[in-house]
Each structure stands twice: as structure tokens, then as C-alpha cells.
Amino acid sequence: MKVFSAGTWAPFISFLASLALWQAAVRLTHVPPYLVPGPIAIAQAFWADASGLLRALVATLSVTFAALLAAVILGVALACGMAASRWAKAAIEPWAVILQVTPVVAIAPLIIVWIGDPFTAMVVCATVVAFFPVFSNTVSGLAATPRELLDLFRLNGASPMQEILLLRLPAALPYFLAGLRVSGGLALVGAVVAEFVTGAGGVASGLAFRILEAGYRLQVPRMFAALALLSAAGLAINAILSLLTRRLLARST
Amino acid sequence: MLQVRALDKRYDTGTLALSGIDLSVNQGDFLVLLGPSGCGKSTLLRLIAGLEAPSAGGVIWSAGRPAPGGIGYVFQEPTLMPWATALRNTALPLSLRGAPDAETRAERMLAQVGLADFAQARPGTLSGGMRMRVSIARALVSNPKLLLMDEPFAALDEFTRHRLQDELLALTKSRGCTTIFVTHSLYEAAYLASRIVLMSPRPGRIAAEFTGQPGHDRLDEAYMTRVGALTRALRDLHLPG
Numbered sequence: 001m002k003v004f005s006a007g008t009w010a011p012f013i014s015f016l017a018s019l020a021l022w023q024a025a026v027r028l029t030h031v032p033p034y035l036v037p038g039p040i041a042i043a044q045a046f047w048a049d050a051s052g053l054l055r056a057l058v059a060t061l062s063v064t065f066a067a068l069l070a071a072v073i074l075g076v077a078l079a080c081g082m083a084a085s086r087w088a089k090a091a092i093e094p095w096a097v098i099l100q101v102t103p104v105v106a107i108a109p110l111i112i113v114w115i116g117d118p119f120t121a122m123v124v125c126a127t128v129v130a131f132f133p134v135f136s137n138t139v140s141g142l143a144a145t146p147r148e149l150l151d152l153f154r155l156n157g158a159s160p161m162q163e164i165l166l167l168r169l170p171a172a173l174p175y176f177l178a179g180l181r182v183s184g185g186l187a188l189v190g191a192v193v194a195e196f197v198t199g200a201g202g203v204a205s206g207l208a209f210r211i212l213e214a215g216y217r218l219q220v221p222r223m224f225a226a227l228a229l230l231s232a233a234g235l236a237i238n239a240i241l242s243l244l245t246r247r248l249l250a251r252s253t
Numbered sequence: 254m255l256q257v258r259a260l261d262k263r264y265d266t267g268t269l270a271l272s273g274i275d276l277s278v279n280q281g282d283f284l285v286l287l288g289p290s291g292c293g294k295s296t297l298l299r300l301i302a303g304l305e306a307p308s309a310g311g312v313i314w315s316a317g318r319p320a321p322g323g324i325g326y327v328f329q330e331p332t333l334m335p336w337a338t339a340l341r342n343t344a345l346p347l348s349l350r351g352a353p354d355a356e357t358r359a360e361r362m363l364a365q366v367g368l369a370d371f372a373q374a375r376p377g378t379l380s381g382g383m384r385m386r387v388s389i390a391r392a393l394v395s396n397p398k399l400l401l402m403d404e405p406f407a408a409l410d411e412f413t414r415h416r417l418q419d420e421l422l423a424l425t426k427s428r429g430c431t432t433i434f435v436t437h438s439l440y441e442a443a444y445l446a447s448r449i450v451l452m453s454p455r456p457g458r459i460a461a462e463f464t465g466q467p468g469h470d471r472l473d474e475a476y477m478t479r480v481g482a483l484t485r486a487l488r489d490l491h492l493p494g
Contacts, residue, residue: 151302151326152332153349154304155321156321156322156346157321157322157349
């Protein structure tokens with residue numbers, strides 16, 4: 001057990017040192033908190049409405065996870081379709097690229113017009129953002145299956161279904177997981193962008209809306225508190241997906 | 254067992270890989286396809302396996318094309334599935350057909366290649382020689398009539414190669430398994446083969462054929478004589494490099 005290794009503690013120490021430096025700088029320069037609040041002011045703003053901000057976090061995270069789930073299901077299904085037939089590959093690929101290169105902010109108003117329900121509209125927007133990495137990585141992974149193993153499956157009379165389930169998908173797993181990590185981060189970005197664009201307020205509104213709202217009211221410490229929560233959520237998503245990757249890949253090597 | 258008749262193979266790029274191959278393989282043969290890189294010997298193996306289609310001519314089977322699992326194939330790399338145990342890798346040809354005794358038979362097969370204690374090991378934890386043993390076990394687990402091997406020992410060190418050559422001879426002999434073995438090593442051909450087919454490149458043709466009982470003894474006079482004969486044949490043929 002290397003409890004005291006530099007890799008474990010250095011990030012915490014540098015984080016705490018940065019906070020201390022920040023607080024000291026704010027104190028010494030007398031910057032008003034509505035421009036740059038110190039960490040203490042931000043913490044106070046958080047405690048002042050912790051339940052409201054956490055509810056907003058839950059709202060944002062539910063959009064994020066719904067979008068990530070949709071992106072994974074769609075991405076893997078379409079990638080399998082593309083692996084199964086050259087015709088499907090040629091038919092699907094251009095659409096995937098169009099979806100990727102078109103800025104979601106530009107499509108969002110259309111999505112909102114078409115889908116009345118704000119939650120569904122936000123999930124669709126975030127899915128569009130999160131879809132591509134998991135899709136394109138799975139496509140690469142499915143295509144990178146060693147030719148000899150494919151030959152071996154054919155020699156032994158494997159069905160196309162067996163080939164996908166027992167060979168191509170397991171072979172694509174490392175690629176899929178790398179894509180999943182990127183998509184996880186993008187799903188959160190997509191959820192925030194969707195909240196900004198839809199401007200969905202009310203009880204079920206997410207963190208991005210809280211940031212906008214706090215901005216209008218010049219509650220800058222509250223803005224920072226919401227921002228810190230978003231960063232923490234992004235870090236947590238990344239950590240969970242990294243852990244998942246390590247667990248699953250440890251079994252395959 | 255099978256006859257290759259007037260077989261040509263032209264790639265999509267227009268290159269003629271094989272030209273006018275005539276070859277008959279008899280039950281119980283240990284036939285070695287010997288030749289320099291790029292002479293089409295691997296392609297010939299793939300054509301016999303049915304993994305590629307010939308451009309002209311074809312392969313005629315005396316008892317019909319073998320059913321799935323009737324041909325064992327060993328590649329140059331062990332090409333195991335890294336996420337599956339040695340046992341599951343070995344059982345693959347049987348489990349793909351849903352054989353209920355797949356695991357028991359795979360266990361027995363692994364024991365025959367000396368890996369009884371490594372059934373639950375993943376390929377990443379095995380040495381190169383052990384991985385090749387698993388690959389051979391996988392090729393033989395379905396009791397194939399024909400075993401095709403594409404330079405299986407080329408990437409192994411000399412010590413491991415000698416041991417695996419001996420183990421392979423014992424396995425194919427005890428099972429009466431017909432074997433076609435591709436190599437570019439004179440010594441390997443001289444040691445293993447009951448028949449040696451020498452191929453020349455661009456396009457791949459059969460240049461010469463040698464028969465005779467292999468000595469299966471690396472210190473034996475007969476083996477040395479055979480190496481000598483192959484070396485002379487190679488010099489006299491003036492094969493393009």
C-alpha cells in the first residue's frame with residue numbers, strides 16, 4: 001500500500017493550496033464578491049441554498065445520464081449495423097458525420113419546437129453531443145477484430161450473431177470504453193448547453209439554469225457554487241468511467 | 254484426401270499469386286509447403302481451407318468438403334481471444350456448435366499439450382510457447398481430419414520450437430491427422446515432413462517435390478542428408494529472391 005505516494009496526495013495538496021492562495025488574494029486586494037468571490041463566500045452561498053442547488057444538480061445529472069445511456073444504445077447498435085453490412089456502413093456513416101459537425105446549439109431550437117416536453121428535448125440535445133465518440137470508437141473497435149479470429153469463426157461455422165456477440169463486441173470493448181469516457185464528459189456538456197438553450201426554468205431546472213438565473217441577479221458567489229458543483233459532477237463521471245474501464249479491462253488482459 | 258487442380262489465384266489488384274497449382278494430399282500425409290516469403294504458400298493454405306476463392310481451378314475433396322470443425326487451422330500468431338481463459342479459447346470450435354461436452358473435451362485437449370494447470374489462465378499471462386500450445390489444442394479439439402498450419406513456430410525461440418515440433422509430431426501421429434504445414438525453414442521442413450513441396454515466387458508455382466521418411470532425429474544422418482538435398486535443390490532452382 002503506497003498511501004503516502006506523491007500521486008495520491010499531490011492533487012489534494014495543490015488543490016488546497018490554490019484555495020488558500022485564492023482566499024488570500026481576494027482578501028488582500030479587496031475585490032468585491034460580485035466580481036470575484038473567495039472560496040469562503042462561495043461555500044456560504046452554497047450552504048445558503050444547498051438543497052436547491054443539489055436538486056438542480058440531480059436535474060442536470062438525470063439529463064446527463066439519460067443522454068449517455070441513449071448515446072451508448074444508439075452508438076453501439078448503429079456500429080453493429082455498420083459492422084454487419086457494407087451497405088449499412090455507407091448509408092449510416094454520412095449521417096453520423098453530419099450530426100457530429102453540426103453545432104448542437106444551432107439544432108437545439110428545432111429540437112425544442114419538435115419535442116414539446118423540455119426534459120426529452122434536453123436529453124435529445126445532450127445525446128446528439130455525446131453520441132459520436134462512443135459510436136465512432138465502437139465502429140473502429142468492431143473493425144479492428146483480428147482477421148485470423150474472424151477466419152477461425154467462419155471455419156467453425158459461426159453464425160453472424162455469434163460472430164458479433166462472442167468475437168467482435170468483446171474485441172471492441174477497449175475501444176468502446178475509451179469512447180464512453182469521452183462521451184460521459186460530453187453528455188454533461190450537452191446537458192448544460194441544452195439547459196442554456198431551452199432556458200427551462202421552474203422547479204425541475206438544472207444547474208445551468210441556476211447559473212443563468214444567478215447571473216441575472218448578480219449573485220456571483222452562487223454562480224461559482226453552481227459551477228463548482230458542475231465541475232465536481234464532471235470529475236465524478238470521469239472517475240466512475242475510469243474505474244469501470246479498469247475493472248472491465250483487468251479481466252480481459 | 255484432397256486434390257488441388259490447375260489452381261490460379263489472382264488478387265483484386267491484378268497480382269497473380271498462384272499459378273497452375275496441382276497437388277494431391279493423401280490421408281496421413283505430413284505435407285510441408287516450403288518456400289520464400291511471398292511465394293503464395295499461405296494463400297494456398299487459405300484456399301484449401303475455403304477462406305478464399307480461387308480465380309481458376311479448384312480443390313476437390315474425395316469425401317466431400319469437411320463440415321465445420323473438420324479443418325483445424327493454426328496461424329502464425331496464436332490469435333487467442335485475450336478476454337477468454339485458455340480453456341474457453343480451446344473449447345471455441347466446439348462451443349460455437351453448442352457441443353454440451355465442449356469444456357470437458359477442451360480440458361482433456363489442454364492436458365495433452367501439457368497445459369492442464371493453465372486452463373483458467375488468460376492468454377496475456379502465458380508465454381509465447383504456451384499460447385501456441387493453446388492454439389494447437391484449439392485446432393485439434395474438434396478432432397479434425399485435416400490440420401492446416403501457417404508458419405506456426407516462426408516467431409518462437411529455437412528451444413521452444415524444437416519441443417513444439419516434437420509434440421506436434423506425436424499429436425498428429427497418434428490422431429492419424431493429415432497435416433499441411435507451411436514454413437520457410439529448410440530445417441523445419443526436413444525434420445517434420447513426410448512430403449515436401451517446394452514453391453517458387455511470383456507467381457507462386459510448385460518447383461519441386463521431395464518424399465521419403467523423415468528421421469525425426471536432429472542428430473541423425475538421414476536428417477542431415479535431407480537438409481543437404483533441400484539446400485542443393487534450392488541452389489539449383491535459382492529461385493528469384
